[in-house]
Amino acid sequence: MLLAPMACTNRGDGDSGDGGDGGGGTSSTGGAGGEKNDGGTGGQSVQAPGACGPVAPAPLRRLSRLEYAGSIRALFPKTFPPDADGVWRLDNHAMNFQRAGQASARRVNLFQEPAEDVLSHGFANRAKNMNPTSLHIDRFNDVAALVAEHVWRTRKQGAGDAFLPCDTQDLACGTRFVEQFGERAFRRPLTAEEKTDFVGLFEQELKANTFDVAVVLTLEAFLQAPQFLYRAEIGDSGTLDKGAVKLTAFELASRLSYLLWSSSPDEELMAAAKSGDLLDTKTLETQARRMLSDKRFVFMAVEFFRQWGDFDRIFSETYRRRPGFPSLAAGHSVPSAYRTAARDEMQWFVEWLMTDGDASIETLLTSRKSRGNGYLATLYGPGVPLDEKLDAALDKTVKDIALDAQQRSGYLTRALFNWTYSRFDTPSPPLRGAFVIEKLLCSTFPPPPADALSVAPPPPAGPTNRELFEANVKARSDCPVCHKSLDGIGFGFENYNEVGGYRTLDKGRPVNANGELFDTDVDGKFNGAVELSAKLASSETVRHCMMKHLYEYATGRDAEGTVEDEGIDSCRLKALDQLLLEKKGDLREALVGFVTSPDFVWRPAP
């Protein structure tokens, strides 16, 4: 059974009740019942090849924040170098640089400088949401100027990237600069008209001002041009087949590099595009496998999980202060080092999973690999609740951490997940259950009614957290419908307190972490999140759901239809899911399968 609907599902067209809200829950995931994307096809029916029928939509994609940063890093690899181990990470120190000539001495972060992307299901790369707004245009202008000035200054100081191909300060050098830098920025050779336009700009500024001014302004123009900010695909008109065209080799190279690296093609991939070899499926697969084993793959892989799990939500103000830290004075937040440690553990974990690990959902949910500093060790040790005064003595070095097999397994048993999906001062079974339902089972449920009351902070003595939630749900006749599934899962996490520390007692009484899964392919009772994780790891629904997330991330659009209603993507998802099954759940192999499928090389004709 795939994508089994929960008993309490929301297809999105209900019209009863007064709404309420999601209770700060996870961003919803699903896709059923939505309005159709037409994906830039203009509504025309296109055929194209493949066992799954008409070619899939391929709406125009603008660079996301991540892809923007990745593209700039590729253009200026010495100015924005990777970490010491060669991996691109978002917290790389070179991503921060000083803004020139402003009254405020604000430092700039290459990733954060462009305007925020609009999220869909928590993901920040949906083409339909990548619309231009005045802030986006303003910020793209800002960041283009900042980067151009920064790389020019760095070059003047004798460091950084030699983006100029010559030393003579004349139009001939400017012309070569336009040709060579333009090809790297646009991920293809410039057309004759583009070359004329950009050389024209360079020449205009050279005549009116100086060579350096012409260089900086031309850089700025390249970095704001549609050919750079958008991944436009025109296709090869010679391959037109009933409204579909094959991508050109350069377009294919861009699809591949932005999928696997969140960045532009490197020299080897560009060479394969120039020669046309990339149009051959075997070469395409060879390149894909090379890129999957390259350290730049980490940039994409971590981001996929970071968006899926909303890793940074732990820093949300609402979730900062916790009574798990009894020594904190009123109004003080939990030291950010604990949150950072919890977040960093998961970033490391998914990085390990997708590179040195087997890249499977099973491992994601059941591995006890852990690595972190003394803050993380404290969260996982017997020392919770924490003591702020002891922080200074904590070991700041990062080491492997041995997790207790009875207490911890994979993602759902770690500090980040359990801390993030807690309320202000209590674990939240519904929030934790909602994450599993939405993000692992790809099912949904309606919002709570408007007048649903949250659970008041528990008194020092009295009912346990579970008892409080149970009483609230029982108090209304309409609550148990959804909470049966939500809390059936969520109560399984009761061994984790509001900062993800392990507990066996709640209000002095043994924790009851018994739960039950309903309306899934792995229904049944379980005790604690370790058992729950094992059940979910064996679920076909979970495997298919994660495949769907990855497919949507790869295509930049929400999948249409479900297995039940046979939307345009269901056949493709079935095929990829079968491949994932054959490849022992290795998501990297699913990516290779996607890359070598007809969908990856065809698109609707413009």
Added chain:
Amino acid sequence: MTMQSTLARRQLLNAMGLTASSLFLPSLAGRRFARAATTPKRLLVFYTPHGPVNQRWQMRPAGPHTWSDTKEKPDRSQELSFSLKSQTEDKWSQILKPLYPLRDKLLVVEGLSMASALLDVNTNNHNAGTSHALTGAKMVYPGGFKMEGAGGGSSIDQLVADKIADPNRIRSFYFSTGGWSPVFRGKIEQRAETAPDRAYDKLFPVSATGDATLDLVKQRRPSAIAAVAQQYKKFAARLASDDRKKLEDHFALVSDLERSLAFRSAEGGKCVQRPSSAPAPAPGRTVVDVSKDFGGLITAAFACDMTRVAVLQMGQPGSGELVTALNIHTDLHADVAHGASPDRPKQYGQMAGYYAYLASNFATVLGQLNAVTVDAGRTLLDDTVCLWLCELANGPHEVHDIMAVVAGGGDAFSLGRYVKHAESTANPRSANGAKIGPAHNKLLTSVANVFGVETQLVGSPASDFVSKRPSAANFDLTGVLPLMKT
């Protein structure tokens, strides 16, 4: 330093809250506007999260508490209007009391419903409120998923900007201290500037960086942007319809930027001189302090006619601010807002306190505008329609009986009054016959009309909702809101 620049500098300092006195600025008086003196020149939308506590903001001539907190409003079906000017401060409601000093310039509106949200498809009401509050339009679903709706039309600020923005200046501001975006242009969700220091840098760019090349680059930047714009124009033509539209939109915005950059680096620079220091970065500061910085920037930009439309969105305070400013030691959303019912007096009182805090913040921003005199006896506030709308009607996330406050704008509306609309239409979501008042679309339409936007409806017509909600046929969303003028 010339006299003009001295005045401009003092005016800006004043707007930034750095001096206490008002200034008379004859150079600004009606110089740039051809409209009649009674026509408002600017719009400020103040948008706050969650919703207030009805019994703690609503007022009656006899005082704020004419009915018990625990009882249904006794005069729901009645229409009411009374002067705020004669109300002594002790008769003001807890939430609105911070606005008492500006009572002559206020119009408080009670009894409206976010009817378009009630008629729309059921979703979580944060989503509904965010999408409908400033648009009144049926939601759309860019991601294709019904729990993530977005505004189905332009928000009121953008509609007004379409009419009054000077294409050679900054079209509009959208500043925020956090929260989901209620601002839409067409159906495109807009993103807010959240850093006052960055906004300051954009408004008042340094004239010299100390580097001759970079100074020349700055001067010549508009020409590079013009070249970029042409690339969008050319490239768009090669794409299919939806994709082409996206690049055409991008082209239009780049063209806007080209013009406003030229203005900022030339004419804008003459209007005001930068104050000695930029606002501090937002992280680590209270949302109220940051919004005050934004209010100062809006005031300065309005005074210098750098822009004519602004939205200031208040984010939810962080835990530190909640504790120190409001003595709230728990989660504002989950524990306070959701629990703000009369039978939970603690949360009920905390929610009322929170909204009084927001009213105080609104009063601060109004005060910033009111501190700048643009003509004899007239302040910037008198030329600016300020509209306070909330995401929701109250803590428990309802969207009927919403609060609306209009301030300033001269005689665009009849100020110094409190009006209550009759709530006598059946709530389309309620099975027990609960009644709601006029659609807030009418308020948005009234505001649009005073700026010359010729429309009978801001938002979606009732017919758009009929297929999912047959009772929508009974709703009148069109026309202006009664009682706004005497």
